[in-house]
Amino acid sequence: MSGQAARSGRAWFGSMIGRCARAFGWNYRAVVLVACFQAASLPAVGEETPPDLSDLSLEDLARVEIVQAASRREEEQRKAPSSVTVVTAEQIRRAGFHTLADVLRSVAGFYVTEDRNYSYVGVRGFGRPGDYNTRILVLIDGFRLNDNVYDMAPVGYDFPVDVDLIERVEVVRGPGAAMYGNSAFFAVINVVTKRGRDVGAVTTATAGRFGTWLGRGSYGRRFSSGLEVLGSLTLGASDGEDLFFPEFDQPGLGRAATHGLDDERFHSLHVSASLRGVSLLASHVSREKGIPTASYGTLFGDPRSATWDDRTVAALKYEGQVARAWRGFARVHYGRYSYRGHYAFDDAEGGLELDYSLGEWWGLDAGLQSHALGRHRWTVGGELQDNARQDQGWSYANEPGLRFDSFHDSSRWALYAQDELRVSESLTAHVGVRHDRGPSSGNRTSPRLGLVLAHGPSTLKILYGTAFRAPNEYELHYYEASESLRPETIQTIEAVAERYLGSRWRLCVSLFDNRIDHLISLQDDRGDLGFVNTGLIDSRGIEAALETKLRSGLRAQITYSFQRSTDRETGRPLTNSPRHLLKLGVAAPIVEERLAAGLDVQYLSRRATLAGNTLPGFVLANLTLRAPRVVGNLDASLGAYNLLDTRYSDPGSEEHRQDALPQPRRSLQLRLGWRF
Amino acid sequence: MDHLLPGLVALAGALAAAPVARADDRIEHAVKAALVYKVARFVDWPEGNACPGGVVTVAVLDEDPFGDAITRAVEGRSLGGHPVQVRRLARVRDVPRCSVLWLSGGQGPPLGSLLAQVRGGFIVVVGDGTAFASQGGMVGLRVENERLVIEVNADAASAAGVRISSRLLGVARLVKTVKVGEGTE
Numbered sequence: 001m002s003g004q005a006a007r008s009g010r011a012w013f014g015s016m017i018g019r020c021a022r023a024f025g026w027n028y029r030a031v032v033l034v035a036c037f038q039a040a041s042l043p044a045v046g047e048e049t050p051p052d053l054s055d056l057s058l059e060d061l062a063r064v065e066i067v068q069a070a071s072r073r074e075e076e077q078r079k080a081p082s083s084v085t086v087v088t089a090e091q092i093r094r095a096g097f098h099t100l101a102d103v104l105r106s107v108a109g110f111y112v113t114e115d116r117n118y119s120y121v122g123v124r125g126f127g128r129p130g131d132y133n134t135r136i137l138v139l140i141d142g143f144r145l146n147d148n149v150y151d152m153a154p155v156g157y158d159f160p161v162d163v164d165l166i167e168r169v170e171v172v173r174g175p176g177a178a179m180y181g182n183s184a185f186f187a188v189i190n191v192v193t194k195r196g197r198d199v200g201a202v203t204t205a206t207a208g209r210f211g212t213w214l215g216r217g218s219y220g221r222r223f224s225s226g227l228e229v230l231g232s233l234t235l236g237a238s239d240g241e242d243l244f245f246p247e248f249d250q251p252g253l254g255r256a257a258t259h260g261l262d263d264e265r266f267h268s269l270h271v272s273a274s275l276r277g278v279s280l281l282a283s284h285v286s287r288e289k290g291i292p293t294a295s296y297g298t299l300f301g302d303p304r305s306a307t308w309d310d311r312t313v314a315a316l317k318y319e320g321q322v323a324r325a326w327r328g329f330a331r332v333h334y335g336r337y338s339y340r341g342h343y344a345f346d347d348a349e350g351g352l353e354l355d356y357s358l359g360e361w362w363g364l365d366a367g368l369q370s371h372a373l374g375r376h377r378w379t380v381g382g383e384l385q386d387n388a389r390q391d392q393g394w395s396y397a398n399e400p401g402l403r404f405d406s407f408h409d410s411s412r413w414a415l416y417a418q419d420e421l422r423v424s425e426s427l428t429a430h431v432g433v434r435h436d437r438g439p440s441s442g443n444r445t446s447p448r449l450g451l452v453l454a455h456g457p458s459t460l461k462i463l464y465g466t467a468f469r470a471p472n473e474y475e476l477h478y479y480e481a482s483e484s485l486r487p488e489t490i491q492t493i494e495a496v497a498e499r500y501l502g503s504r505w506r507l508c509v510s511l512f513d514n515r516i517d518h519l520i521s522l523q524d525d526r527g528d529l530g531f532v533n534t535g536l537i538d539s540r541g542i543e544a545a546l547e548t549k550l551r552s553g554l555r556a557q558i559t560y561s562f563q564r565s566t567d568r569e570t571g572r573p574l575t576n577s578p579r580h581l582l583k584l585g586v587a588a589p590i591v592e593e594r595l596a597a598g599l600d601v602q603y604l605s606r607r608a609t610l611a612g613n614t615l616p617g618f619v620l621a622n623l624t625l626r627a628p629r630v631v632g633n634l635d636a637s638l639g640a641y642n643l644l645d646t647r648y649s650d651p652g653s654e655e656h657r658q659d660a661l662p663q664p665r666r667s668l669q670l671r672l673g674w675r676f
Numbered sequence: 677m678d679h680l681l682p683g684l685v686a687l688a689g690a691l692a693a694a695p696v697a698r699a700d701d702r703i704e705h706a707v708k709a710a711l712v713y714k715v716a717r718f719v720d721w722p723e724g725n726a727c728p729g730g731v732v733t734v735a736v737l738d739e740d741p742f743g744d745a746i747t748r749a750v751e752g753r754s755l756g757g758h759p760v761q762v763r764r765l766a767r768v769r770d771v772p773r774c775s776v777l778w779l780s781g782g783q784g785p786p787l788g789s790l791l792a793q794v795r796g797g798f799i800v801v802v803g804d805g806t807a808f809a810s811q812g813g814m815v816g817l818r819v820e821n822e823r824l825v826i827e828v829n830a831d832a833a834s835a836a837g838v839r840i841s842s843r844l845l846g847v848a849r850l851v852k853t854v855k856v857g858e859g860t861e
Contacts, residue, residue: 224767
């Protein structure tokens with residue numbers, strides 16, 4: 001009798017945990033579970049003691065909802081003084097993303113433009129044709145990847161870390177100069193790499209349309225000594241598409257077509273190791289890309305036109321507790337970027353032009369964080385970068401010597417301080433300032449302010465931030481017409497509201513106002529190209545995201561962004577600036593544990609081109625089917641990219657005769673992976 | 677002094693909020709620890725003097741964040757009529773006969789060599805990596821869709837001479853070892 005009562009009591013308790021978890025808001029869940037635990041452990045031993053779960057049945061235990069560490073990050077993200085989107089390894093896998101560009105394409109307010117040579121990221125309506133991603137800062141595990149000649153953030157296959165080795169991508173919108181200095185103009189993108197144990201021993205092979213193949217071998221593990229290692233090699237190549245460019249049609253010769261000129265070849269190597277607070281990371285990528293577009297007035301259809309990009313980054317970091325309530329880190333990092341470009345001109349125009357640049361830099365940064373002062377959480381730090389080489393030049397293959405050269409070295413330093421002040425239990429104020437000094441930036445002080453009100457399932461953030469982007473070596477020296485450039489600046493005011501609707505839905509709305517001054521742009525003054533500080537750009541917009549995680553395992557996210565950017569001098573809207581972006585991402589299990597599908601649909605509204613034309617809006621859809629453990633440890637996935645075979649184009653830049661560049665048609669890719 | 681009161685309120689708030697921030701981990705640890713004990717209950721432990729000192733050991737490697745949760749879960753309990761003790765050990769080879777060895781987060785040597793070490797010692801290996809059981813671990817606890825799934829690798833268990841009751845097999849998901857892994861070392 002009493003046994004019966006005890007058993008039903010246990011069952012009641014087990015189901016209560018589940019019910020508590022279901023009944024309350026997502027963010028309340030952990031709290032409520034604790035409350036449930038506390039209520040249930042009637043002989044109150046102390047707050048920290050959970051009830052005796054060992055008395056529950058196996059079935060009841062398996063029914064308890066586990067909120068994993070991801071939600072702790074979600075909680076931090078919720079209270080961060082920025083509008084943050086995190087794309088996890090799981091999301092990358094589900095959607096079948098190949099590159100960081102694919103990841104960013106899925107993020108609200110971001111879009112990517114391709115010119116069949118590089119990939120360029122647009123943020124909140126700002127995607128200037130010809131901008132080499134200089135206005136976003138990309139970090140690998142917290143240190144700067146942008147090089148020191150172009151300040152370019154690579155996001156295609158020229159990004160040194162294979163997307164399969166990415167643990168998560170943290171996209172922090174808005175100016176981040178108060179923390180990160182130069183280039184943190186529209187967004188800071190931190191790519192967090194996987195640990196050895198998360199990767200294990202894996203080999204994958206991918207083959208697809210346009211003669212694309214890709215192979216990866218990785219080995220990672222954690223030893224009982226605590227040492228964790230990871231090594232991975234990726235090789236890839238693609239013949240690319242055969243393309244038609246009517247701009248190059250010649251009467252009587254038929255359509256101007258390219259065959260095999262859109263080819264790409266790359267390899268990347270990534271190693272990391274960590275032991276007790278000390279971590280080492282090194283990544284290298286080497287990529288060759290053919291140029292089918294005859295950019296810069298080169299000969300159409302000439303297979304010699306191509307670019308080679310080599311990038312190496314390495315960092316050694318220590319992070320740990322330095323005293324009670326004080327944590328610190330110190331890091332030394334190294335970077336090298338080498339670019340070569342071959343541009344085939346008519347012999348009368350000099351023949352083959354060889355373009356090159358080489359950047360090499362060393363960096364030192366250190367920071368301290370303290371919560372020793374009650375309601376304050378302080379972060380102070382400093383950074384020093386020595387640009388050992390910032391070389392550029394070009395020559396003709398058939399003559400000795402350089403036609404142009406520019407060899408520089410420089411150094412820059414910065415100090416920053418941030419305070420996170422807990423004004424009340426729900427209100428936190430963030431104040432930050434950073435001072436930068438460098439040859440092309442001069443002295444810059446970048447402040448930031450943020451108020452974060454977190455109350456129950458709702459969060460409201462009011463944010464003010466500034467940033468600058470110093471003219472880079474390329475802008476300063478490559479063209480004779482550009483000499484005295486000053487940094488461009490941005491001021492942003494943003495309001496972010498976030499709310500959990502029930503336990504499985506999250507809604508986030510953000511309003512922003514950007515004011516960009518002294519914008520650095522390439523101008524064509526009667527044939528003389530040169531960079532100048534121009535205009536003032538105002539941009540306003542709204543972003544909304546609705547996310548859900550359903551019990552069935554279905555994950556869905558829909559985001560919409562609207563923006564309007566105007567050049568105040570000309571009064572005209574910006575080029576390559578879609579007003580509307582609508583994105584839908586769905587991942588759902590089809591046959592449990594056997595087959596899952598990921599669907600990714602994006603709509604981009606019309607865009608103005610440099611020549612003043614309008615490119616129509618389009619819908620792009622990608623579908624990925626994944627079958628884990630088909631045979632043994634073999635995972636298979638099939639991806640259909642541009643599923644609807646949409647014909648669409650991205651705007652060309654100053655260097656293109658084409659005003660619009662056609663983008664990839666539908667392709668299928670099969671990927672097999674074996675886990676050892 | 678004016679700032680003292682709101683400061684104290686904020687501090688109290690911060691302190692009150694602190695355990696909440698860790699609550700998710702605590703629950704996960706507590707549930708996994710309870711499952712370690714539960715799983716061990718559905719193993720046919722040798723009777724009488726077959727276990728050294730007549731004790732079943734729950735072995736946890738040093739620095740394991742789950743350690744305390746496991747101590748709490750098994751304290752004062754018994755397995756197969758034997759009292760249970762929790763021991764923190766530095767190396768897998770120190771694990772005594774009649775043990776449940778808990779490995780969290782991919783700790784310890786690779787499973788292939790580990791299983792060779794515990795073979796025949798009546799040691800039940802339970803872990804929580806994503807592919808723990810399919811890589812040769814006996815029982816894996818993995819989180820899927822916010823629930824804990826128990827995976828049992830019956831081959832690995834029988835190779836180690838451990839018999840798992842059908843009651844546990846009924847709840848668990850059965851997985852097979854992929855042998856290739858043993859060759860990588």
